[in-house]
Amino acid sequence: MKLSIKKNILIEHLNYVIKGISNKNLIPILNCIKFELTSDGLYLLSTDNEIAIKTFISKNEIENIEEKGEIVISGRYIYDIIRKLPNEIIYIEELIDSKVKIYTSNSSFNLNCNNPSEFPQLDLEEHKKPIVVKQKVFKNVLQQTIFATSNQESRPVLTGLNLNINDKLVECTATDSYRLAKKMIELESKIDENINIIIPTKNLNEIMKLFSDDDENIQLHIFSNKIIFKFSTITFMSRLINGTYPDTKALIPTDFISKIKVKLSDFYDAIDRASLLTSESDKNTIKLESKNNLLIISSNIPEIGNVEEKISCEKENKEEIKIAFSSKYMLEALKSLECEEILLMFNGEIKPIILKNPESDDLIQLILPIRTY
């Protein structure tokens, strides 16, 4: 393998694949990046067996492809070296004895390589009929839901995001059994078969780092044990979580005793301040009470003090509410809502609290109350 390439182009793509390397992996080959130089261009590939990231630099972006070939190099070293080289043309040349030389006019690195045949063989094939969504839309889905997934390995299915696709409707559900986030999006064209998968949250956090802010499409290629995302020059593979996701439909009520409309920023700031006098050992409990057109939010830590916040609200019915919940969960749910005003909906002090945009049913946040009264 022998090529020359501009530093800024190579580092842009190394920036993608380096995210597939954990550095903590005990198997050295999984801390490596595979360079695959063909007559079409250069493929870079990394994997820890849980995820795989592949990117492609077309021959038009490469100065010179002198000799095709494959090398496998320590990801952390090659990344830091390229990053610190000056912004000029970099020469990469495979030597005998599993070594590679990386050089510019004044710098010359010789690195030991790994055997390309030891690098995991990855099946990154495409599906005949991928699902297509806008990158922006999918990023939004993730930001609005995955915070509600569980980090307890005791129930693995809850550590991922459930995608349930039927016809044109995609239901994305995340829950840790104390709260639930559900977002619905509509596809442009309908799919033939029902899809019901669970994608690990930690892998979704990685793919989010690769998204740009543009309006490009993502292709979702879904298989029985993996999902492959294709966008821009990138192919991202994630394993799926085995198991059956709980049916959450029955959890979300449709009728409510009480509906209250508040300004989102006022409500957020009041909860945020009241949360200062809550403690994790007490589940960050705060109390909410309505009195006519006023919401009263209060909390206390006995040895420190107490707080009371008042904000005005608009009630749709006369019923007063009195409920307690985790301020942490409430703040996270509120962050996901992108609207001026929100609707808080209640069915009494021991029933789930629902939050949503009054104008839309696309995103629903559910929080279980804490019994204190």
Next chain:
Amino acid sequence: MKLSIKKNILIEHLNYVIKGISNKNLIPILNCIKFELTSDGLYLLSTDNEIAIKTFISKNEIENIEEKGEIVISGRYIYDIIRKLPNEIIYIEELIDSKVKIYTSNSSFNLNCNNPSEFPQLDLEEHKKPIVVKQKVFKNVLQQTIFATSNQESRPVLTGLNLNINDKLVECTATDSYRLAKKMIELESKIDENINIIIPTKNLNEIMKLFSDDDENIQLHIFSNKIIFKFSTITFMSRLINGTYPDTKALIPTDFISKIKVKLSDFYDAIDRASLLTSESDKNTIKLESKNNLLIISSNIPEIGNVEEKISCEKENKEEIKIAFSSKYMLEALKSLECEEILLMFNGEIKPIILKNPESDDLIQLILPIRTY
């Protein structure tokens, strides 16, 4: 105590005193901030007994001083509460039973207070004849020297910065016995007696956070066991380290076998890249060799690979050099030099390396070589 004050004014000053609180202190009163309201204005004070920070808000900046008095409140809570309150007028009112009420139009906090008589009595008196330096100059001294102090408690005197003041000359020395940084500044007026003190590095790191970029003066009030810095509205006290600082004058050579001039940024970048193939277990050793008008920098980690960097230089004599040193120490020393070109001076492979600005002797960086050849 009862007053009202704009949020942005109070938070600016809380930002200063909060830095005097470690949060890890096991004595609760040392995690507190003392509010002292007099007819002149409001004093805020924090201390962990090692340092103390005091700031003053003049009555002109306070909306209303209704009742003078003193309260002592948990620093972390009062800071977070004021920070999260909206940008309006905040009312603070001492209640009976050691409580304080902090409120705005919609928020109301009641906090438990500590007994002001339990707060450490601090003697922050002024010296008759303080030493005066520009804030910028003093900040520069710290940035150029304290990185070279030791973090090994086995020799306490080396964990601080030595200030030796004689007549008009201030010599600031930092060393961990493997390298040394020395900066000299001149005072505008001379002092009567010789001063030789050691200020703990960790306290200097705290005071640096309080410096602004303006050209204001700092007063240094030096006593036998403490130093008090006064600048802007702030009084900062630091304990001194007991003990005799080693005499380092004899360590810095005045004659050299070899002097080499290089462009600082070229030299820094080359060392920075070569440092990628060094390891802490091997003292981050890199090698430097001169060959006519070329400097060759090299290093290796056997299992990973090796690197060679070349940069052009200007030699003042024919003697070639061949020496090894810690790349970490070299990079830190280079960062302190603010010039286009630097002078590297040598007396053979086992004698100290000296770095300085060719145009000035104010700042000297010394690094001991590592024997490898």
